[in-house]
Amino acid sequence: MRKKVTVVGAGAVGSTSAHWLASKELADIVLVDVVQGLPQGVALDLASAAPVEDFDLKIVGTNNYEDTADSDVILITAGVPRRKDPVTGKFPSRDELVKINQDVVGPITEQLVKHSPNSIIIVVTNPLDAMCHVVKHISGFPRERVIGQAGALDTARYKTFIAMELGVSVEDVHAIVLGGHGDEMVPLPRHTSVSGIPIRELMPEDKLQAIIERTRKGGGEIVGLMGRSAYYAPASASVAMIESILKDKKRVIASAVYLQGEYGYNDLFIGVPCVLGSTGLEKVIVMDLNDEEKAMLDVSARAVRSVVDVLGYAKPA
Ligand code: APR
Numbered sequence: 001m002r003k004k005v006t007v008v009g010a011g012a013v014g015s016t017s018a019h020w021l022a023s024k025e026l027a028d029i030v031l032v033d034v035v036q037g038l039p040q041g042v043a044l045d046l047a048s049a050a051p052v053e054d055f056d057l058k059i060v061g062t063n064n065y066e067d068t069a070d071s072d073v074i075l076i077t078a079g080v081p082r083r084k085d086p087v088t089g090k091f092p093s094r095d096e097l098v099k100i101n102q103d104v105v106g107p108i109t110e111q112l113v114k115h116s117p118n119s120i121i122i123v124v125t126n127p128l129d130a131m132c133h134v135v136k137h138i139s140g141f142p143r144e145r146v147i148g149q150a151g152a153l154d155t156a157r158y159k160t161f162i163a164m165e166l167g168v169s170v171e172d173v174h175a176i177v178l179g180g181h182g183d184e185m186v187p188l189p190r191h192t193s194v195s196g197i198p199i200r201e202l203m204p205e206d207k208l209q210a211i212i213e214r215t216r217k218g219g220g221e222i223v224g225l226m227g228r229s230a231y232y233a234p235a236s237a238s239v240a241m242i243e244s245i246l247k248d249k250k251r252v253i254a255s256a257v258y259l260q261g262e263y264g265y266n267d268l269f270i271g272v273p274c275v276l277g278s279t280g281l282e283k284v285i286v287m288d289l290n291d292e293e294k295a296m297l298d299v300s301a302r303a304v305r306s307v308v309d310v311l312g313y314a315k316p317a
Pocket of ligand 1: 008009010011012013014032033034035038077078079080081104108124125126127229230231234
């Protein structure tokens, strides 16, 4: 039987994700959004590209969660993105978004779980780590089936900046970024290489640190340029995770998952290397971090915890 992927939110990230899901012919797609007509329009537009692009799958746009029934994977992108307030001209911080998007993501999760109780949910809505907590809390799903997309995007940005600086192919840059999806994320230079050559042999420390800083502020740089948050790279990172799950590829992708003792953290979603396969999170890989790296991860974990605390959920016993 063909696989089914539901994308919640037919905005920029949702529709771009649907585009790449379709072009890779990964699954039938259901796009759902609260706005009447929007998901239907996006679905019709995308479906009309099929004869040209040569993909063959069912694409449905809907405002009705019954149409999402029996999805294998669900991507939640619905929410309010970081966007300049037209009245005040100010950008909300990630933290300010937490309550607004909790009230969006919570009720959506209830609907999704009712119709697809065995699905694997990938969360994209920001503040990412906190929204993962919302989905896990409301769904009651085991941790294997609630996964946040963050590290895949942050790692992609880090690799891109390195390739740009060195003038080499991005294909040959290998790296990983751990931690929360915020300014305290943890790019790991000790685990960064170009075709196996350690990054510190290729680049002076000041350049490397500038790239790390740029990676940490990567989302904000795009918001500053466009006046709204990014969508191409967030969508492609999400689709890479979905592909690994649907094809049981068992790719190792930094993802926000609910830690239960790994890296010394409990009951906290944070970005760590994960094996993603047909059952969702198949394994958390525990790296041997040095003291400096662990200290940075601690800072990131504290930042995540402070946002998660805004949700007001009681800590698990
Ligand atoms: N139910 C369904 N859809 C909703 C709901 C809801 N309750 N509330 C909002 N949406 C939809 C909006 O109608 C909109 O189409 O979510 C979509 C969000 O799209 P955009 O505003 O274009 O935002 P986008 O750029 O796609 O970002 C979505 O991903 O990367 C993160 O920070 C980003 O949290 C943001 C999310």
